[in-house]
Amino acid sequence: MSGRTMRWQVLLFVSVSSLSTVVGQVAYSIPEEMSKGSVVGNIAQDLGINVKRLKSGKARIYTEDNGKYVELNKDRGVLLVGERIDRETLCGQTTPCALHLQITLEDPIEFYTVTVEINDINDNAPSFKKDEIKFRISESAVTGAKFVLERAMDPDVGVNGLQSYSLQPTDSFNLKLQNQQDGSKKVEMVLQKHLDREAQQHLSLILTAVDGGEPQLSGTVRIEISVLDVNDNAPVFTQEVYKVTIMENAAKGAILCTVSATDADEGSYGKVIYSITNTLDGVPVMFHIAEESGEVSLTGNLDYEKAQLYEIHVQASDDGGLTDSAKILVEVTDINDNHPSINIMSKTNSVTENSRPETVVTIFNVQDPDSGENGKVACNIEGHVPFLIKSTSKKFFSLVTDSDLDRERASEYNITVTC
Structure with missing residues (x-):
């Protein structure tokens, strides 16, 4: 479908009252795994909003795809943890990890952006998928021969993530680590001395992976080596x-x-x-x-x-x-x-005929997961109406009045927005 314009339509019904808009933003930082009901921040105090205004303005949180991790308590004017937040489930290896919320109020419309950064804690130990790695190595293997080992995985990030490996014992093999493009390390064991099948037919080693958290966590895997006859x-x-x-x-x-x-x-x-x-x-x-x-x-x-x-x-x-x-x-x-998707965040059903031009009628968000040109979205109004669309911030748009309204000439409008 890469040659065609993708569209998603939403109908907005507007008749005539007074309206203005306020835009603001605030950021918080909390650790993951906080219990439900824990306070994220005093949003009323930090945004300078009276608690009574939260109720009268029917304050709402818009969270896109972030579920109900954060809730608004309008009685106290605070943001609370709505459900346990696991940073690894939410963001994987992506850093920084943050929830992006919007708070809207009505009559008049007010729009606030809230960012809640989720900080990692050391709640995962490095682990290997297997308990054991087996090798069959010829006694003729030359010194310096390399054998690729399984890499450990640690969902934590930063200092809490996987930091280093060790191999024991080290009398026959040493460990070699190489940095990879994805930020991980290629793990190899390198033969340090010739193997002698007649002297020792089997070797057992332990590979240990450790993170840098406090306390430090680790995981291990056994390496079982059978020594074979000549393979040059x-x-x-x-x-x-x-x-x-x-x-x-x-x-x-x-x-x-x-x-x-x-x-x-x-x-x-x-x-x-x-x-x-x-x-x-x-x-x-x-x-x-x-x-x-x-x-x-x-x-x-x-x-x-x-x-x-x-x-x-x-x-x-x-x-x-x-x-x-x-x-x-x-x-x-x-x-x-x-397809682009349109989400109505806040709207009014009426405006007064003496409203000034650029009075905000509706705020909506448009999402398109595609990248580059495929993800760029343009919105327009179909037909000739005294309204226009303005971009308030990335992916957010406002429908505003474009000229003087005259109730005697037109008491209501049906507006079609196409993105």
């Missing part, structure tokens, strides 16, 4: 990074790319098997790699508004347990697949 060469990918661009409406089964790795060994030691190593994100559900050919295809439904970039970690393994890794950066491009 590890697979090597032809590229370290593959880059792919795909439209968000691509059909399931669409081919993204084909990865390739070579192994100089013969027989089963030279046969390469491909796999996706992502564990705790949506990649294994969204994408599939053919074990033998390395062909990567789409298995889920893309949505640009939910995710614009995927990082697929792929591994090439031979039958001797040696591996190499690469990554595929998948950029999702937007299409115009969302």
Whole structure:
């Protein structure tokens, strides 16, 4: 639908009374997990509004998609926590995390913007999806050989998020960390000394992930290593990074790319098997790699508004347990697949015929989740009426009078706004 204008219409009924508008804003900062009923802030005091005015003006909170996390107590003039706020559920890894609210009053119309920043607490420990990681490593593996380990996940952010890893014992393997584009760390164990299957057929290690919170939390995974007989060469990918661009409406089964790795060994030691190593994100559900050919295809439904970039970690393994890794950066491009939606925030049913031009009649909000040009919204009034639309702030519009009104000439108007 990317070549057509998407429209959503709302009918506004206006007849004639007195009206003015006030615009203001205030910001608060609270920790997540506050109990229901906790005070967010004294909104009446901070905005300079009399508590009686909150009642007479029928004060209301408009919260878009933020549910009922914050409530307005008109008797006390305060904002309260309406339900427990889990920052990780609300914002994921996005920082800062904030609720954006609007408070409106009527007769006359007053419009206030409220921002409530939700601060992270250390309520999540780093965790691994698996309890155990198994490797089969040849005794001929050379010193410096690298083995990709599963990364831990910690929903917390900042200092409360995942900070570092440690590996014990360290007599045969050391830990190597590499920063990734998504802010995470690639975790590898590096062989420090030659393995001797005749001396030791099995090794057990513990990988520990820790955060930086207070108190510090951690998670562990066991690494079980079986030592195999000679496998001289590890697979090597032809590229370290593959880059792919795909439209968000691509059909399931669409081919993204084909990865390739070579192994100089013969027989089963030279046969390469491909796999996706992502564990705790949506990649294994969204994408599939053919074990033998390395062909990567789409298995889920893309949505640009939910995710614009995927990082697929792929591994090439031979039958001797040696591996190499690469990554595929998948950029999702937007299409115009969302209609604008109009939400009436506050309106009056009448204006006086002696109202001044630009008297506010209605305030409404227009949302379009698409990005770029696809998400830009224009609104207009159909027909010839003495009203016009003004933009009060981003995504918010006002319907105001455009000229003198004459009740004897027209006592009411039916107005159609198209966005």
